[in-house]
Structures are given as structure tokens and as C-alpha cells.
Amino acid sequence: MSLDTEAVQQQPATAAQPEGAPQEWEPRIVGFACNWCTYAGADLAGLSRLQYPPSIRLIRVPCSGRVNPQFVIRAFQRGADGVLVAGCHPGDCHYSTGNYFTRRRFLLMQNMLQYMGMDPRRFQARWISGSEGPKFQQVITQMTEDIKALGPNRKMRDVE
């Protein structure tokens, strides 16, 4: 069973160049990062000067459990090429249980998005702790590469 028809309709990489951007197409990834783990992990990546593609825009939330599926849908609607929801490792949630809700919601969301024909690589949930700067770097790099290969999101984008 394969619902991700998207890879087949892959667009040439030059299709949607943002204005003023340099030659290569850079995907736009919206990241929801919990304040206590992943946001801190991203800060640590900065402190450690770990380079990663400038594709990610992090939105700080108190807990990954605060991320309403609406936010994800809205990001895709407005043209995000990927969405990342990231929080503390299961069991380490600052609020004890928030990320368990995230985990369940993510699976449902993932199913729904796949059903809609969205490639699952565009929507990811990751557990990145405040001490995992290198993991943050690696996740962003990998996700950027995956989405570069997929090309821009045209699936749920509002008609312009």
C-alpha cells in the first residue's frame, strides 16, 4: 500500500525559488519546538556552532503537547514544505505527560496526511533533548535533504 504518490510528481528543484534567494532552492520547514528540550537543544547546536541548512524556522511552544494539529495543517496550507514537531524524549517531559499526547496525535496526523497524499517525510516528530545539539543538527540536515529530494509542497498549498 503506497499512498505517497508525491515522489512521482516530483517538481524540478528550481520550481519555486523564493524571491531574492540564491540559486539553489531551499525548502521551508516549520518547526514546533518545546521550550525545555528541543528549543534548548537548538540553542546548544548554536552554542556549539554546529552548522545546518537555513531551512528551519522554529516556533517556541511550552510543550510539544501544545501543538494543535491545526497549526500543522495551517503551515502546509501556507506553503511550508515540511513540518517538524519536536519535544522531550518520552518519559522526560517537563510536564510529565505532554509528549505522550504528542506521540499519539502525531501518529493520527501522520496517517491522515498520508491519506491525503502527503509524503510522510514532510511531517516528522522527533525527540531531541536539551543536550542533543548534534541530534538537532542531524535531524534538520536530514529532513532538509529529504524534502529537497521531494521538491516543494504543492499538495495542500492554498491556491494562489
Added chain:
Amino acid sequence: MKYAYYPGCSLHSTGIEYNMSTLAVAKKLNVELEEIPDWNCCGASAGHTTNHLLGLALPARNLAIAEKQGLDVMAPCASCYNRMKTAEVAVKSSPEIRAKVAEITEMDYAGNSGVKSALEVFLKEVGLEKIKASLVRNLGGMKVAAYYGCLLVRPNGIGMDDPEDPMTMDDMITALGGEAVQWPFKTECCGASLPTARSKVGLKMVNDILQMADISGVDAIVTACPLCFVNLDMRQNDLNKKAGGNFNIPIFYFTELLAIALGEKPGKVGVKKHFVSTAQVLDKYNLK
């Protein structure tokens, strides 16, 4: 109640008494046994030590035949039971193993038919209540040590009773009117083939078990494994001659005592074939 019967090599040779008494008990308790047609080696001893997959494929073939018959298997020999149970668990837990085994045996064994030891079939499935109701005579307080050895109760997940302090046979002894002597060596290693291969090591192991039984003041030892039986029964003479022992402990298969209590004549279940004479103890407790 019907089972596919897997006698294995022992019950057709050194453990002939076990076969005779098992069939006798089955008849008395209305357990129908149908021998697995064209059965092969269970994979014990040489088989599973040579090759892990061979050790699974051999018993799986027997189980596959039983599965076709739509029957669970009863394997009286502890070693056969252990191998078949191992194969059953392995096939059930891993589709890959199932596929590999099917490729080798050219028969797909799905794990629907399982294996039970004779202890489980007679003492758990038929049950002690029914046995008690069918008793013709009782053991009259005979002091019996139940000896389980290693293969019936180990490893965890394969064994049919508690690996440290099994009670299945003890409960049977009590039900038959004997005294189940509680002793610490129920699951000691009998030495298996060591008395032959490295007699010094092997004979010491047999010696320790017999000595502990002796200290515990038993009239007899009861077992459910042909290899244990051979070691305990046949080596007493060896020990008496070579190591200055003075052992004279009759060894029984549990099915022999069960058959006798259910009214079978002792001669019919093979007790006269033992190395250590059973006549005295049977006399003493009026079980002729």
C-alpha cells in the same frame, strides 16, 4: 481424549518399560494414542548440538505430521519433549524460523499442534481427581522421591513445571497414597551421557543423587526421563563395585507406579526388566 503419540528412540529401546507402562496407563485412563506415522529422530543429543536449525527442523517435521492429523503430540521422553517444545515455541515466535523450517522439511508447521509431556497429559489433562477415582490400589505409604532431572523443567518457558521445585510427580505420589519425600535434588543433573564418556565425572553425579535419596530415606525414586532412568538404575551396580557404594534403590517410571495403582499387573509394565530389583519394594507395599 486423543493424542498423537511420539515414542522416540528411547521408548523403543532402553526405555521399553516406559513405553509399556505409558500405553497401559493410557488405556486405563481412556487416552487414545495414535503413533505419528513415519516419525523421525527428535533432534536431541547429536542433532541440536551439531546445528541449531537442524535441531528445530527435526522435531518440527514430527509436529507437522501431527498437525495434519489435527492432534497435539504426547512425548513421554523428557528429551523429546524438550526438543519438540523448543521447536514449537521457536516456530510460533518467528515467521522467519517457520519459513526456514518449512523449506527444510518441505512441510509447513504452523505451531497449531503443540507438544505435551506424558506428565501433563496424565496428571494435568486427565487430572489427579479422575485418577484418584479410578485407583484400584494405593502405594500404601511408599516413600518415593520424585526426580525430574533437567530437561522437563528447563529452560524457563520450555519446561512444564517450576524449574527449582517442581511438584507434578510429587502430587501424583501423594494422590496414589505414597509419601512424596521432599528432597533437594529433584532437578540435579543426572550426568546424561557423561558416565559413558567421562565416567569419573558422570558417576559422581549419579552417586550424589543416589546418596541424597538414601539420606532422605526413600524406598524408591520415580522419574519421567529414559536417560535419567538408565543412569540411576544401571549405574548403581557400577558404583557399588567401583566406588564401594552400597546402593539398592529401585527406580520407577512414574507411569509404572501409576499403571500398577490403576490395577495393571507389575509384570505387564516392565518392572522386572530393571537392573535394580523392584520385587522387594513392591512386596513390601503389597503391590504384586
Added chain:
Amino acid sequence: MRKVGVFVCHCGSNIAGTVDVEKVAQEAAKFPNVVFATDYKYMCSEPGQQVIKDAIKEHNLDRVVVASCSPRMHEPTFRRCIQTGGLNPYLLEMANIREHCSWVHPDKAKGTVKAIDLVRKAAAKVVKNEPLQKSSINITKRALVIGGGIAGIQVALDIADAGFPVTIVEKEPTIGGRMAQIDKTFPTLDCSACILTPKMVDAAQHPNIEIISYAEVDKVEGYVGNFDITIRKKARSVDMNKCTGCGTCWEKCPTKVDSEFDMQLGKRKAIYTPFPQAVPNKPVIDREHCLKFKTGKCGICEKVCPTGAVDFTMEDELITQQYGAIVVATGFDQFDHSVYGEYGYGKYPDVITGLHFERLVNASGPTMGKIKRPSDHKVPETVVFIKCVGSRDEAKGKTYCSRTCCMYTAKHATLMAEKVKGSKSYIFYMDVRTPGKGYEEFYKRTQGEYGAQYIRGRVSKVYPKGDKLVVRGEDSLLGRPVEIEADMVVLASAMVARSDAGDLARTLGISYDKDNFFTEAHPKLRPVETHTAGVFLAGACQGPKDIPDSVAQAGAAAAKAIGLLAKSQMETEATVSQVDESRCSGCLLCKSICPYKAIDVKIIAERVGGKTVERQVASVNKSLCQGCGACTVACRAGSLNLLGFTNEQILAEVEAVCL
């Protein structure tokens, strides 16, 4: 129309090196609602902050965006800054263009694009920010300590000394706990009772401490600063006010019962105090065994009592009291080794546990301190100690190390050598772990001076042979099997959570781990707090601990409780959940999701069609809410919102970065 000011920081060259900060400020000035944008070398510096304050005045700003480092770094700084500049501190947003941009993206062109995006995001959000106020709650200046062992006693003494009233609720008839059962303490070998009983007396006599023994916590309501606690005083059958503790009753009582305090090795009466130094030193009647309660006959204690204190009709009594803080110090149970067939399933009388050994060696124990084995009261000459019984065993026991067993086993071997001259102790171990002051030295003395023989390996079987116990194991250093004929075997059984720990945790609303130990708020940085504000942990209820660690943790828990009680009022989080009652359907799905019990039901009255109807809605307790926002996503009607991180704010951010 909002008036937003944007302030872009160079952070020296930290940001300006890879981000064109001037361009960022120029672009920001074009964003909707932005009326002022500038850049400055160090925004967080005194003159930098002055730039912001001046701009607020000059341009009449009502919202501020600072584009600089991580808000985890300087959000408090800039909140204070705009507050002194005359704005509510929550009207600030930060764009993290250092950690998330200039430091990780060396390409200045791309970095600048991203920095502009991040500032746009912050500007879009800040427009939706509303002024928020922290709220405050009153604090009841009284603490409850659950459990009267050494940890609970220490907590109570420390809080009481700071001037606050404390109640100790103890399940047993006396305080003292496990430490009272122990004979000597490692590594100094001073007598446990000699250092514990004075503390018990101190607690009993302290004007600020009330001890309620033979009682349990029944119900906990309320929240930090204002817990309403219901305590169940179990029917003692003895009037505490009349009883003088003279002891006539238990001398005359005809019923002997196995003593729990003596680990069933000795006897007590049906009316009893667990041990002579009990505090309070007044008995209780064990109704399960008392003849009067079983058969209706006897009643000797009532007849002999000189003060008429015995009262067979007494019933459980519930008392309710308000407390500001709770410290849980309920201690541990000993692992039940009857799961181990190799050690005889608990059937051999001479295979005992460490706590049994403590009672056997204790001068006030059942053998008056003479080490005699339980079966035939013979003095054991050869003793085998087996460590890690139930600890570090994934198959049958617990995965963790119990931390105390290595030391108490060494202590036991030392006591064997001292009390039974010529005796021999063998100790089977997996590892010897002695991290603690003077611990390793003590262990070395046990081996050297006291001649205990340590054998590295596990025991495969213990079985009786005549009147001996044969211990068969492996010496893994020599690589061969060993057999020892012993007179007694002592198992170093694991420390496990109290069997009713889960129930208490649910009553208190605190979390517990897979082994039922209570969970601290942070394993390193908040070791004595729980996730529930106002509830603290002390001693072995949080995990295996020895006496020094328990006492240290008790002091820490007391300090935390004192810190709370010392305030008259407590400030609470401003970014909390808020219910839009007009949209709330009262389904209360949010209530079950909230990890802090911050959501409760509330009845509101509404005018519908000219009539007043009552209906239920969710209500957030602002002092309990920690602002995680889990409820906001669960709310079907979207009537819950998280202040500071509202749906509108986050969606504005999403839109801004997707432009």
C-alpha cells in the same frame, strides 16, 4: 493599530558577523504595525536597554520585539527592561537570531533572509500579545510529614526548628521506622537506637511537632499552600489521654503474636508497643489477634489498666486539617525473596534476610543480641551472605542496585566476627559497591581484619543437608564451582517501594516510577520536589537510600518546604490556561489530561430564553496550572487557550514564517 518597536542586536560580531543586521532592521521597519526599528551593538547592555526605553517613550510603543539571542537567555532581562520602560513585561517577543541563525548559518545572505523571517514571526506574534498578570495565593504555614522514620523525623525537626508547626502521620503505632529495627550503623558501627531514640524524643517534645501515630492519610484536596488533608486515626482501642504507658496491660495480655518489628523472630502481645523505646510509648490493640475482639471473652487489659484507658468500642476517627506543604517520607519494604527457588522459596528457616539478621544481632532483639539461627537456636559458625537478592535481576527481581546491601553485608560479616569468635563468613557478590565516606575503608577492614571471604559469583542453589545448608555457587574469578556447608544463609534482599506506594501516590497526585518509587521533579536539579507543587520527597520512598543520604535528603526537603512556608503569598505562573466559559461544553476531557489537577468543574448560571439555567464548565486553577497547554489541544470546542501561547499567536507565527 499597534505600535511595535523592533530592536536588532549585533551581539558584537556574534550576530553582525554573519547577519546583515542593518538590513534586518530596515526590512523590519516595513512590517505591519512596526513603527520603529533600529539596531544596536549590545542590546542587553545598560545603554542598549536605554535605547529600548527611550524608544518606547519617544515613539509611544506598545509592543516590543528584540532580535538577539535565545529567549532562554535574556527574555527575563528584556521583560524587566520594558517593564521599567512602562510596558507590561509580557508585551515582549524575542527573535532568536543568534543561536538559531548567525551561529549556525555561515552564509551571510541566507542567514539574513532567515533572520528577517524570524523577526517577522516575532512581530506577527507580539501584535497578538496581551498584558498578563501573575496571580498569587495565600500559604497556610503548616507542614504535613507522611512517615515517621528517620527521614520523616529529620524533616519534621528541621521545619519545626524554623518555627512552623508540623504534623507527623505514622502508619505504625510508633515513629522510628526501619532505623529502629537496625542494630548498628555503617561505617562507624555506632548503635542505631542510641542515635535514633534521642531524635524520636526530640520530635515528641518539640512544641511545634504533633505526632499522630497509628494513622494514615485518607484524602488530599486543595493545592500548594492550601492542602486540605483528611487523616484517618485508626482505632487504637487505648485512650491516649488516659494511658500512662505503664505496661501492665501488655504484661498481663495472654495472647502472643509474631512480632512484625522483630521480623517474626520474636513475640509480642495482642496489646502492644512495637519496642520499648516507642514514641508515643502507648500501646494499641491488634484487633485481628485480640481474644476480646475474636471471641468476646478475655478483656484482661481493661481490668488491669489502672487509668481505665482501654476502650474496646473505639472507632476510626477522621480529622481534617489544612497544610501548606507536604513531605512524603514513607520509606521502603524489603524484597520478598520467596520468588527465588534457588534460595528455597523462603521455606528454609535458616535462610534469612538482612533485616532478620539485624534483629538477631540486636541486644534488645528476640535473642538478646546472641546470634542464634531461627530453626534450632544454635549459634551459627559458618554463615554465607548472598548479595543482590532481588537487586540487579531483570528476570525475577528489580533492575536497580539497592545501594545499601554491600555496606550492610560488610557490617553483618564484621558483627559475626565480633560476636561469634572463630566464625567464618562467606560473601557471594556480583560487584562490591562502596561509594560513600569511609565506606570502602570499612569494606577493606571487613575483608582484612575480620577475615570475611568474598567470593565473586552467583549462588545457584541452597539446599539442606542434615542440619546444614549447602550453598552451591560459582567462583567466577577462579572459574570453578564452590560448595559451602553453612549453618545460616543471609540474603541481602533488595529495598523495594512500599506495597501501598501506588495508592498514596494517587491520593497525593504525584507520579511514581516503574518500581513504584515516587518520582522527583528532575533527577538532577530538583531531586526532592515532585511534579505536584508543594509536595516534597525524603528518604527511601524516592529510591533506595542509606541513613546518611536519607537524612541529607530530609534536610533538603525541609529547606524546600520552609522556603514555601516562609512566604505569606506565592506568585504563580502568568502564562496559564484560560477557559472561554461561553464556548465550554463542560465535557471535562481537559480535566483528565491535566497532569497538575489544575482543572476542575464549576457550575455557572446562564440566562437562556428568559430562564436561569445552571450548567457545568471547566475551571482552571491559576495557582496550579503550569502552562503546558496540553488541555488546549484536547478541547473539542476550542474554548481553552494558553495565555502567552494562544492559538492566535502561534497561527500568526506560522503565517509569518510561511510567507
